[in-house]
Amino acid sequence: MSKIAVGIDELAGGGVLADPVCGPQGQVLLAAGTALTERIIESLRRLGIRTLMIETPAVAEAPRSAPDAQHVHARVRVLFRHAIRTGVVNPLMHFIPPYRLGDAP
Amino acid sequence: MTRLSAQQVVAGVRDLPTLPAVVVELIESLGKNDISAGELAVKISHDQALAAKTLRLANSSFYGMSRQVTSLADATAILGLRTVRCVATAAGLAGVMSIGSCKGFDFKAFWRHSVATALCTRGLARARRMDEETAFVVGLLHDIGRLALASCFPAAYAQVIAYQAAHDCLPLDAERFVLGTDHAVAGALITEHWRFTPAIVEAIRGHHDPFSASDAASLGDLVHIADNIAHGLDLSGTPDDIVPPLSMDAWLRLALDEGECREIFHGTESQYESVCQALLA
Numbered sequence: 500m501s502k503i504a505v506g507i508d509e510l511a512g513g514g515v516l517a518d519p520v521c522g523p524q525g526q527v528l529l530a531a532g533t534a535l536t537e538r539i540i541e542s543l544r545r546l547g548i549r550t551l552m553i554e555t556p557a558v559a560e561a562p563r564s565a566p567d568a569q570h571v572h573a574r575v576r577v578l579f580r581h582a583i584r585t586g587v588v589n590p591l592m593h594f595i596p597p598y599r600l601g602d603a604p
Numbered sequence: 605m606t607r608l609s610a611q612q613v614v615a616g617v618r619d620l621p622t623l624p625a626v627v628v629e630l631i632e633s634l635g636k637n638d639i640s641a642g643e644l645a646v647k648i649s650h651d652q653a654l655a656a657k658t659l660r661l662a663n664s665s666f667y668g669m670s671r672q673v674t675s676l677a678d679a680t681a682i683l684g685l686r687t688v689r690c691v692a693t694a695a696g697l698a699g700v701m702s703i704g705s706c707k708g709f710d711f712k713a714f715w716r717h718s719v720a721t722a723l724c725t726r727g728l729a730r731a732r733r734m735d736e737e738t739a740f741v742v743g744l745l746h747d748i749g750r751l752a753l754a755s756c757f758p759a760a761y762a763q764v765i766a767y768q769a770a771h772d773c774l775p776l777d778a779e780r781f782v783l784g785t786d787h788a789v790a791g792a793l794i795t796e797h798w799r800f801t802p803a804i805v806e807a808i809r810g811h812h813d814p815f816s817a818s819d820a821a822s823l824g825d826l827v828h829i830a831d832n833i834a835h836g837l838d839l840s841g842t843p844d845d846i847v848p849p850l851s852m853d854a855w856l857r858l859a860l861d862e863g864e865c866r867e868i869f870h871g872t873e874s875q876y877e878s879v880c881q882a883l884l885a
Contacts (some may be wrong), residue, residue: 515874534874536867578836579847581774589850591836594865 505553510540518552571599606760607784616756617794626651627696630689631800641685645676648692657695657883658688664878689737694722694744694883706758708765712884713840714751718744719880720839720872724830727868732821732858739826742804746811746827749791750775753783774848776812788812814854825854837869839876 505514520529520543528546529539535551543551575596582589597603608616623631626647633639648655655676662679663672673679680688725743729736754761760783768778779786792809806815807823811831814824828851834840835847860868 534871536870538863538867574838575836578838578845580772581846581849585849587849588852589832589836589847590855591832591847591850591865594862595836595869598866598869 505551507540507544507549507551510535510551510553514551514553516551517554520548520551522546566599566601568596568600571596575599606757606763606782608757608760610785613753613756613785613790614793617752617790617797620752620755620794620797623798624651624654624696626654627693628799630693630696631798633689639685639689641677641680644685644689644692645680648676648688651696654692654696658692661691661695661879661882662688664882693741697745706754706765707762708769709754709758709761710842711751713842714747715884716880717834717840718747719883720834720837720876721746721827721830723875723879724833724868724872725827727871728826728830728858728860731860731864731868732826734821734823734826738801738804738823742807742823742827743830745791745795745800745804746808746831747787747791748794748808749787749789752790752794753779753785753787757783769844772844772846774846776848786812812848814851816854816857819857821854821857821859825851825857828854829858829860833865833868833872837873839873 514535516529516531516533516535519527519531520533522528529543533539535553575592576583579589579592581587582592629647648658658676659673659679676688679691722740722743725746726736726740728734729739750761753764764775764778764782767773767782768775771778776786776788788809788811791811792805795805795808803823807827810824811827814822814828816822816825832847832850835845838845
């Protein structure tokens with residue numbers, strides 16, 4: 500698997516660690532293969548880590564075209580049609596579209 | 605309409621293929637900590653198909669290994685005893701239950717939804733510091749009653765599928781109307797028959813109507829919400845998939861905020877394809 504070094508500020512789209520992240524005493528903080536979430540990236544930044552080794556496919560996928568908002572909302576209405584018909588509240592119906600569209604929470 | 609009595613369902617479930625001895629032992633040892641790595645590796649190696657599947661799953665990006673895991677001893681040393689046991693149990697169950705012929709039953713979609721729910725239940729368990737191993741197994745098996753009903757009563761279950769398609773209703777309601785019973789009840793019967801722990805049996809029985817004895821989230825709450833998320837994320841690949849009603853009680857006990865939900869969505873989706881391939885190949 501090929502890997503590249505990526506600056507921590509360029510990781511907004513996430514990514515998968517190609518090498519483990521080690522602490523000052525050499526202890527493994529994160530194993531290779533860890534999927535980087537916003538929360539993980541933020542804690543690494545606080546530890547002063549500036550560069551990470553990232554698997555290349557994740558980076559190559561990053562600039563893929565944004566999902567179509569109309570399509571996402573239409574599909575969610577189909578999947579959640581029982582909640583819509585019955586009027587039963589389902590918070591997931593509100594959380595999934597912004598997640599799919601990459602909007603800020 | 606084919607009404608099934610409780611006795612018929614019990615008898616049908618008893619006729620399902622028995623699980624390999626290794627899988628039964630693994631199930632019985634879930635939640636116990638007194639099994640050694642050596643014993644576990646020996647047990648798994650008795651069933652070579654299971655051993656191969658376990659290694660394949662250990663090598664999938666599910667566990668994010670940077671080097672190839674080539675032996676069961678390696679897998680145990682690197683992944684840990686609990687994880688290997690969970691992986692082997694999952695692999696063993698998936699192997700046994702790929703059976704049956706029921707018109708309209710989409711086996712591939714069934715297992716894909718089960719894998720998505722397993723990953724999601726595990727993610728929720730991690731977020732709430734509950735047992736991840738048991739959560740994964742419960743997620744994988746939550747709908748096993750559907751497979752059991754479709755395998756034991758293929759003609760009757762084909763009517764359920766036809767009714768559901770004609771009326772676009774919830775599968776659970778179609779089962780209750782056509783058969784007089786449902787997959788949650790059948791799932792509890794079969795997991796009881798396979799001697800799963802009572803906590804697992806009850807979580808499966810209650811996955812559409814979860815219950816908790818306290819204010820804290822139960823295993824049933826986890827799998828209920830995970831099932832909703834797996835349907836909501838559209839992971840089974842079925843055009844007419846439908847998200848079942850969400851229990852607001854379970855939702856409040858779990859108390860997930862939007863940020864946590866997104867982490868769970870992402871965690872589930874990032875592992876989903878590789879686990880499907882490893883487990884269902």
